[in-house]
Amino acid sequence: MKSSLHLAVACLFVMAGCGDDKPNxxxxxxxxxxxxxxxxxxxxxxxxxxxxxxxxxxxxxxLWQDSHHDLAMAEVNNDTVLGDFxxxxxxxxxxxxxxxxxxxxxxxxxxxxxGQLQEFEIKYTFGAIPLQQYLIVFPDGRYQTLGIAWDSRLxxxxxxxxxxxxxxxxxxxxxxxHWTGIDQVWNYQCAECHSTNLQKNYxxxxxxxxxxxxxxxxxCEACHGPASNHLLWANKEAGWEQIPDMGxxxxxxxxxxxxxxxxxxxxxxxxxxxxTHRIEVETCARCHSxxxxxxxxxxxxxxxxxxxxxxxxxxxxxxxxxxxxxEVYVYGSFxxxxxxxxxxxxxxxHEPHSLKLRAEGNGVCLQCxxxxxFAAPAHHKHKSESTGSRCVECHMPETTYMVIDPRxxxxxxxxxxxxxxxxxxxxxxxxxxxxxxxxxAVDTMHNWYxxxxxxxxxxxxTLHEARRGNPAVAPELETLISNQTTPAIVRATLxxxxxxxxxxxxxxxIQGALQDSDPLVRQATINALSNTNPxxxxxxxxxxxxxxxxxxxxxxxxxLMDLPVDQLSEQQNKKLYMxxxxxxKSLKVNADRPETMVQLGVLYSVQGRYLxxxxxxxxxxxxxxxFNAAYVNLADLFAQQQREAEGRAILKQGLxxxxxxxxxxxxxxxxxIRSKQYDEAMPALARAASLAPDNARYRYVYxxxxxxxxxxxxxxxxxETALQQHPYDRQIMEALVAFYRExxxxxxxxxITARLQ
Numbered sequence: 001m002k003s004s005l006h007l008a009v010a011c012l013f014v015m016a017g018c019g020d021d022k023p024n025x026x027x028x029x030x031x032x033x034x035x036x037x038x039x040x041x042x043x044x045x046x047x048x049x050x051x052x053x054x055x056x057x058x059x060x061x062x063l064w065q066d067s068h069h070d071l072a073m074a075e076v077n078n079d080t081v082l083g084d085f086x087x088x089x090x091x092x093x094x095x096x097x098x099x100x101x102x103x104x105x106x107x108x109x110x111x112x113x114x115g116q117l118q119e120f121e122i123k124y125t126f127g128a129i130p131l132q133q134y135l136i137v138f139p140d141g142r143y144q145t146l147g148i149a150w151d152s153r154l155x156x157x158x159x160x161x162x163x164x165x166x167x168x169x170x171x172x173x174x175x176x177x178h179w180t181g182i183d184q185v186w187n188y189q190c191a192e193c194h195s196t197n198l199q200k201n202y203x204x205x206x207x208x209x210x211x212x213x214x215x216x217x218x219x220c221e222a223c224h225g226p227a228s229n230h231l232l233w234a235n236k237e238a239g240w241e242q243i244p245d246m247g248x249x250x251x252x253x254x255x256x257x258x259x260x261x262x263x264x265x266x267x268x269x270x271x272x273x274x275x276t277h278r279i280e281v282e283t284c285a286r287c288h289s290x291x292x293x294x295x296x297x298x299x300x301x302x303x304x305x306x307x308x309x310x311x312x313x314x315x316x317x318x319x320x321x322x323x324x325x326x327e328v329y330v331y332g333s334f335x336x337x338x339x340x341x342x343x344x345x346x347x348x349x350h351e352p353h354s355l356k357l358r359a360e361g362n363g364v365c366l367q368c369x370x371x372x373x374f375a376a377p378a379h380h381k382h383k384s385e386s387t388g389s390r391c392v393e394c395h396m397p398e399t400t401y402m403v404i405d406p407r408x409x410x411x412x413x414x415x416x417x418x419x420x421x422x423x424x425x426x427x428x429x430x431x432x433x434x435x436x437x438x439x440x441a442v443d444t445m446h447n448w449y450x451x452x453x454x455x456x457x458x459x460x461x462t463l464h465e466a467r468r469g470n471p472a473v474a475p476e477l478e479t480l481i482s483n484q485t486t487p488a489i490v491r492a493t494l495x496x497x498x499x500x501x502x503x504x505x506x507x508x509x510i511q512g513a514l515q516d517s518d519p520l521v522r523q524a525t526i527n528a529l530s531n532t533n534p535x536x537x538x539x540x541x542x543x544x545x546x547x548x549x550x551x552x553x554x555x556x557x558x559x560l561m562d563l564p565v566d567q568l569s570e571q572q573n574k575k576l577y578m579x580x581x582x583x584x585k586s587l588k589v590n591a592d593r594p595e596t597m598v599q600l601g602v603l604y605s606v607q608g609r610y611l612x613x614x615x616x617x618x619x620x621x622x623x624x625x626x627f628n629a630a631y632v633n634l635a636d637l638f639a640q641q642q643r644e645a646e647g648r649a650i651l652k653q654g655l656x657x658x659x660x661x662x663x664x665x666x667x668x669x670x671x672x673i674r675s676k677q678y679d680e681a682m683p684a685l686a687r688a689a690s691l692a693p694d695n696a697r698y699r700y701v702y703x704x705x706x707x708x709x710x711x712x713x714x715x716x717x718x719x720e721t722a723l724q725q726h727p728y729d730r731q732i733m734e735a736l737v738a739f740y741r742e743x744x745x746x747x748x749x750x751x752i753t754a755r756l757q
Contacts (some may be wrong), residue, residue: 010676045226045249047197047214052231057220063353069218071128072194073135076106080125082132083150083162090148090162093170097148099162108134108146113180115173118589124216126194128152130159130404135186141209142360143186147179149169151404158404165402174657182624187211188592193287196222200296204591205429207623223283223352225249225300250301252352254345260368269371275343281334284346285310287332290317294554296589305519305551312524313493314465321416321460322490324409327401333410335489338456344368365391381448388432399430414455417441423464459490466497469728474501478509488516492524499528514540519549526555534563540574545579557583562606580607594620594627601633605640613637625657632667644675662692666701678709689718696726704735712743730756 042271054061064070065267074080085101095117097110103567107123111116124143126133132150135143147166153159164170170705171178187209191198197214212712214221233240245251254277260269275405282304285291290311291304298307310332311317317326322336334340349364350357357364361596362375373379382388394415398406417427420438429441445452453601459480465473478501480486481494495513498506513525526541537559545554584603590596597620604613614637620630631654651668658664669684689695689702695712699722707715719736726732733752 003177023539042232042243045230045247046228047217047221047226048228048231050219050221052227053220054057056234060353061220063351064220067353067355068127068129069222071525072126072217074125074216076122076125076134077104081106081124082128082152083134084160088162090146090164092164092167097162106134108136108148110146110148110179111173111180113173116496123147126190131163131402138209141187141211143191143209143211144180145184145186145190147184149402153404163403167403174328176624182229182594183591188590192293194218196220197226200592202592204588205590209592218287224252248581250279250283252283254278254280254346260348262368262370267373269368272344275345280345280347281340285331288329291331294589295550295586303519303549305549307550309551310489310520312489312496312520313463319460320423320455320464320467321413321419321425322406322411323413323425324399324411327407329407330410332489334412334458336411336487337413339412341456341485341487362389362391367610392430394428395436397426397431413457413459415441415445416452416455416460417445418452419460423460423484425460457487457490459494460485463490463494463497466494466501469500469726469730471501474503475505477501478505482509482512484573488518488520491516492518492520495521495524495528497528499531510540514544519547519552522547522549522552523555526552526559530559534567536566538563542576545575553579554583554586561603591619592623594624594630597623598629598633601630601637601662610637610641621654624655628654628658628661628663630654632663633665636672639671639674647671648675660691662688662695662698665691665741666698669705673705681705682709694725696722696729696732700729700731700735707735707739712739715739716743 005313007146022067029515035199059457061375083099085099085106088099090097095111097108100107100109109117109118109119112120120136122134123137124135126135126145126265130151130153132152134149136146136147138145147735148162148164151161153160153161163229163514166177169754170175171181173180176180176183178184186194187200187202191211191213195213195216196219199212201212202208203210226249227247229243229249231247233243233247237681254275257273259272262269263273263710279301283300285304286298286308289304289308291308293308294305304310317324318332319325322333324333337344346352348358348367359367362371362496363400366375369375369391377384377389378702380389380391380394387393393406395412398408400406415428416425417429418437419425420427420430421442427438427441428437429444430436433441460474462473462477462480466477477494477498477581481491481498483491484496491513498509510525510529513521516522516525522544526544529537529540531606540557541559544552545560547553547556557576560576561580561583563576568576580603584600587596587600587603591600596618601616601620604616614634617630617634617637620627621634624630631650635650638644638650639649648668648671651664651671654664655668666682666688669681669688672678672681672684685698685702685705692698700719703715703722706712706718716739719732719739723729723732723736733756737749737756740746740752
């Protein structure tokens with residue numbers, strides 16, 4: 001077994017590096033720097049703490065104080081705790097929690113992991129504005145984030161109250177999102193972005209953490225890197241003249257000597273010199289993105305994909321046009337924007353130490369957009385000083401997360417109500433004018449601006465139709481992928497849809513994408529072609545084991561690890577073996593996560609290490625018994641070893657925890673079919689199809705099983721219904737043609753055949 005549907009889902013969240021086959025150190029090994037007067041040894045940079053920066057950087061430190069970075073995390077005391085702990089109570093979903101303060105300590109009495117009320121001591125605050133969360137330390141070193149938060153807004157704004165972060169469906173004890181569950185473990189989920197020099201220090205053998213940091217909040221070195229060598233330079237210690245780049249690990253100097261000059265023709269500014277690297281944006285992206293970490297060896301100044309996997313514009317995270325949907329933070333949106341491609345960096349708009357905007361209101365936009373043209377009613381069509389006259393209301397609409405925390409979409413797009421009509425995506429017009437509909441917005445935009453022109457982000461219909469399986473979209477899909485003006489994150493997302501449309505014209509597109517200058521595109525190409533034949537994977541992916549970016553090497557290793565030894569030369573076998581060894585080592589960085597243990601199980605299974613694979617899947621279940629992929633993959637492993645009954649037992653164990661999980665029901669049905677227990681298989685397959693009506697594969701399998709049991713009429717009915725929802729599904733149409741012919745419904749068979757052609 002190479003992989004499964006469930007592994008593919010897991011791979012989106014946690015990925016592993018490919019070892020030390022490529023050098024990634026910025027500060028490098030110990031080196032000697034010589035001068036006529038002295039010879040010094042420059043060691044790898046070490047963290048020295050914010051206090052060491054104050055003498056020279058007092059102004060920046062003052063700006064940083066009380067910023068979101070400063071308040072990212074703190075030890076609890078009277079100054080840091082904002083919530084009401086004066087015997088305050090909060091009742092939600094039948095649970096009353098009590099917050100108290102005694103003896104200089106802070107406590108909450110609330111529902112524990114066993115469902116019983118228990119008192120817990122709060123050790124740390126987490127954030128400050130517009131809400132503050134609280135951390136509770138468990139004996140095994142886990143820091144759990146309480147699901148009840150304090151609304152720190154002013155009372156007249158609805159604040160100064162306790163509230164639940166999951167008000168509609170509060171998680172129950174044992175579920176991963178319950179405050180005691182695995183998805184609320186600070187050490188993995190939150191720590192890297194709320195502290196400086198975070199070391200997770202997870203002990204997989206004993207399932208314990210010994211997490212450390214050099215500073216509790218996001219301090220100077222969290223962005224600028226460890227500063228010991230910079231101090232040597234600043235203090236003019238012996239040999240300081242020979243220290244390169246002032247001893248800085250990464251120089252965030254992309255705005256140095258840069259001016260934005262207004263083009264009188266367009267009214268839009270242009271950078272007076274091109275941007276040659278993206279260190280600043282990628283430094284911010286480490287935390288301001290939807291991503292998963294696959295290496296703790298973060299190197300300042302290196303691409304984010306050396307240590308993190310950035311989410312693409314996946315369905316559920318983003319709308320088809322790239323607008324934010326789930327909590328994806330900023331980076332994935334900003335990559336889509338014209339601003340990013342014009343060379344705008346985060347600090348062009350935000351002061352990097354206070355994090356505040358560089359100007360009030362429209363002022364931040366008018367740094368680069370001529371006021372006479374863009375801050376005028378002739379452009380925005382609203383009364384001056386009204387809400388509608390604010391640039392961000394139309395071009396950066398808000399979505400509220402965590403109940404009370406509004407975030408602006410940084411794709412900075414032109415409103416497209418026409419796409420709202422076609423695809424159901426939101427638009428800025430009707431978000432504000434809630435008493436109007438999308439058709440009104442389309443007409444209004446047309447009256448104001450004339451025919452809506454294709455804009456920078458005009459890929460929505462292609463992506464939507466590609467996900468529906470419409471074969472007519474293939475040429476446009478290839479065109480957008482090949483077009484270098486299409487944002488890289490869009491091209492990478494579109495590449496994930498390409499495999500179902502492969503044709504003779506696809507190979508040049510794929511080859512170009514594998515050589516693309518953006519590693520996000522190279523990585524996505526590998527991931528998209530994971531199910532192609534081994535010979536093609538060998539030819540296309542093997543050279544990428546030497547890619548300059550670790551995430552690309554990772555993807556290539558994962559897709560080559562199942563190749564038979566006899567297909568490779570001795571040199572290739574040696575190279576792949578080293579890559580796989582590093583891949584396994586890096587996977588173990590996240591051995592506290594069930595999805596990583598499933599990945600390890602797949603690796604061990606491919607290698608024939610079945611006992612190790614079994615242990616990995618069992619560990620995944622132990623870490624989170626709600627993680628369905630662990631049960632499915634373990635059952636598949638048992639099936640490979642002719643241990644079908646044990647596999648069914650594992651699936652039934654999963655169903656006791658997840659009784660309404662369609663994947664488990666489907667896997668159980670297939671296992672029963674393999675054991676020729678057809679009568680028992682049918683209810684399981686039926687249950688899977690009903691629980692996942694959007695899953696065309698489950699409906700298809702159920703219909704085929706029904707047909708094989710002699711129930712052709714019901715099978716046809718199910719496929720006809722499925723085809724209405726999935727009008728381009730080839731398997732459904734092919735099955736319908738066969739079933740219609742057998743039933744003597746030749747006209748219907750001909751009609752479907754015509755659609756297939």
